[in-house]
Amino acid sequence: MRLTTKRLILRDINLKDAGDIAKEANNLKVSRYLLLLPHPYLLKDAKWFINKCKKDTKQKPRKSYEFGIELKKEKKVIGMVGLCSIDKYQGTATLGLWLGQDYWRKGIATEALKKIISFAFNKLRLRRLEAGVFTENNPSYSMIEKLGFKLEGTKIKSRKAKATGKIHDEKIYALLK
Numbered sequence: 480m481r482l483t484t485k486r487l488i489l490r491d492i493n494l495k496d497a498g499d500i501a502k503e504a505n506n507l508k509v510s511r512y513l514l515l516l517p518h519p520y521l522l523k524d525a526k527w528f529i530n531k532c533k534k535d536t537k538q539k540p541r542k543s544y545e546f547g548i549e550l551k552k553e554k555k556v557i558g559m560v561g562l563c564s565i566d567k568y569q570g571t572a573t574l575g576l577w578l579g580q581d582y583w584r585k586g587i588a589t590e591a592l593k594k595i596i597s598f599a600f601n602k603l604r605l606r607r608l609e610a611g612v613f614t615e616n617n618p619s620y621s622m623i624e625k626l627g628f629k630l631e632g633t634k635i636k637s638r639k640a641k642a643t644g645k646i647h648d649e650k651i652y653a654l655l656k
């Protein structure tokens with residue numbers, strides 16, 4: 480699977496990407512507000528994740544799509560964006576995203592998310608996308624609010640970040656087609 484935008488290629492990842500993924504993900508500023516990224520994030524973690532993504536592409540129907548975010552200019556993966564918990568009958572899925580710190584604040588996440596949202600609504604024919612954001616993660620909810628997501632509520636002490644083991648409140652946002 481491969482989607483393109485002006486500056487980005489969103490594509491399946493493979494073992495050649497493991498070094499780049501581990502380099503960018505091995506940063507607590509990236510992983511501290513995420514559910515599933517461990518810290519430290521080692522090459523073996525990237526390889527495990529890549530193999531998991533490969534297996535997931537074989538699911539029928541697919542429950543998730545994980546895309547490596549490749550910057551065309553640098554020809555390497557600088558982050559990940561994905562849809563998980565896809566339920567075709569309900570028409571729903573959850574969005575997730577992270578970018579290496581050197582690439583923040585250049586509009587890259589917004590560019591990637593616009594493409595994924597269009598893929599989810601127009602190609603997968605979903606009707607509702609959800610995003611869970613830890614309450615401390617101001618950049619993230621400011622970003623998704625700009626994309627039109629609406630805050631529906633906050634789940635108290637509902638999530639534990641894998642990287643830190645800390646428990647967080649989670650804001651639930653959603654976007655309808």
Ligand SMILES: CC(C)(COP(=O)(O)OP(=O)(O)OC[C@H]1O[C@@H](n2cnc3c(N)ncnc32)[C@H](O)[C@@H]1OP(=O)(O)O)[C@@H](O)C(=O)NCCC(=O)NCCS
Nearest residue numbers: 509576577578583584585586587588589612618619621622
């Ligand atoms: C959240 C994250 C994906 C944003 O990526 P990004 O490419 O820097 O975001 P964009 O440049 O597209 O920013 C879009 C808007 O988000 C907000 N934003 C992004 N970073 C911000 C920051 N550090 N502080 C305040 N607002 C911020 C701004 O409103 C920004 O618009 P503006 O630049 O016009 O002011 C990135 O910081 C990241 O990967 N963080 C770590 C992982 C994470 O938290 N993922 C989200 C989990 S829900």
